[in-house]
Amino acid sequence: MVQYKPMAYNNIPTTRGYSLSDFHDFDTCTFKFLVKHELGKKYEIGKGSPQMALGVLLDKTIKVIHSFGEKSYNATPERLKGAVRYSAKLIIEEEKKNPKKPNFNTATVEFLNEDIFLSAENTLFNYLTQYRKLKKSLGEIKFLQRVVEIDGVKYKLWGGPDTLEEGADGLPEIVDYKSRQDIAKGKQNMDMDLMPKLYTLLMAETLLDKGHKKARFLVKYWQDPEDETFFEEFDLEKLEEVENVFKERIRKINQNKEIIFCMGQYCEACNSDKADDYVAELEKMGYKLG
Numbered sequence: 001m002v003q004y005k006p007m008a009y010n011n012i013p014t015t016r017g018y019s020l021s022d023f024h025d026f027d028t029c030t031f032k033f034l035v036k037h038e039l040g041k042k043y044e045i046g047k048g049s050p051q052m053a054l055g056v057l058l059d060k061t062i063k064v065i066h067s068f069g070e071k072s073y074n075a076t077p078e079r080l081k082g083a084v085r086y087s088a089k090l091i092i093e094e095e096k097k098n099p100k101k102p103n104f105n106t107a108t109v110e111f112l113n114e115d116i117f118l119s120a121e122n123t124l125f126n127y128l129t130q131y132r133k134l135k136k137s138l139g140e141i142k143f144l145q146r147v148v149e150i151d152g153v154k155y156k157l158w159g160g161p162d163t164l165e166e167g168a169d170g171l172p173e174i175v176d177y178k179s180r181q182d183i184a185k186g187k188q189n190m191d192m193d194l195m196p197k198l199y200t201l202l203m204a205e206t207l208l209d210k211g212h213k214k215a216r217f218l219v220k221y222w223q224d225p226e227d228e229t230f231f232e233e234f235d236l237e238k239l240e241e242v243e244n245v246f247k248e249r250i251r252k253i254n255q256n257k258e259i260i261f262c263m264g265q266y267c268e269a270c271n272s273d274k275a276d277d278y279v280a281e282l283e284k285m286g287y288k289l290g
């Protein structure tokens with residue numbers, strides 16, 4: 001049995017830590033991955049958008065709603081709309097308080113305006129009206145980490161889904177909420193491979209401690225509340241194969257010494273003004289243009 005003591009995490013450098021977006025970045029653009037992960041320029045090149053800000057705001061709002069428990073579950077959708085502006089205030093405060101600039105919330109904050117508030121209030125109202133009864137929260141999710149050991153070296157997986165809720169059948173549901181303007185395309189591109197695995201792996205220790213042996217990972221769409229078909233169930237005591245998937249991924253990342261550009265129109269790394277500087281820095285670290 002591996003022990004997850006906070007101390008253990010401190011010895012693992014950030015370059016040996018992987019989040020879901022790190023794996024996605026590596027799959028879509030090696031250069032983007034290297035700039036964000038190896039050079040630590042994640043928030044420097046990360047550009048926000050109104051769509052992204054809407055998603056972040058809605059996700060924060062559902063967490064806030066759940067944090068009020070019964071009070072929220074008995075309130076009308078009209079009343080719960082108030083959680084949107086309160087959540088925006090929290091995001092802005094968190095951004096200000098964070099000594100790291102830019103940080104996770106920086107790209108969002110500049111898009112938090114009246115248009116986004118109204119859009120979020122409408123989306124939330126429609127969601128709650130269609131969904132009728134919110135499932136109960138099984139506890140707030142904090143920042144999660146899990147140590148994995150590969151060939152004697154420790155790595156950490158990190159991140160966190162949005163909420164932990166009680167499913168209709170009593171099974172705990174690890175939920176990630178998604179906001180998608182083009183809902184059909186959003187569903188088509190939804191990662192139902194790595195995302196369910198990683199979030200379940202990260203939640204496993206907490207759930208096992210609470211006495212749960214099984215869990216369901218579930219995606220909820222802000223723009224389509226009735227679709228609960230994007231799920232996968234896991235046996236929390238048998239996650240070795242799931243963990244191996246990530247060990248294999250990290251091995252593959254470690255083996256790569258090439259810089260490959262995706263050249264995508266919207267790639268924040270390939271289109272960065274500083275792309276040449278980043279290449280030079282990576283070359284100094286031993287990476288070669290592919």
Ligand SMILES: [Zn+2]
Pocket residue numbers: 028029031032261262263264267268269270
């Ligand atoms: Zn790219």
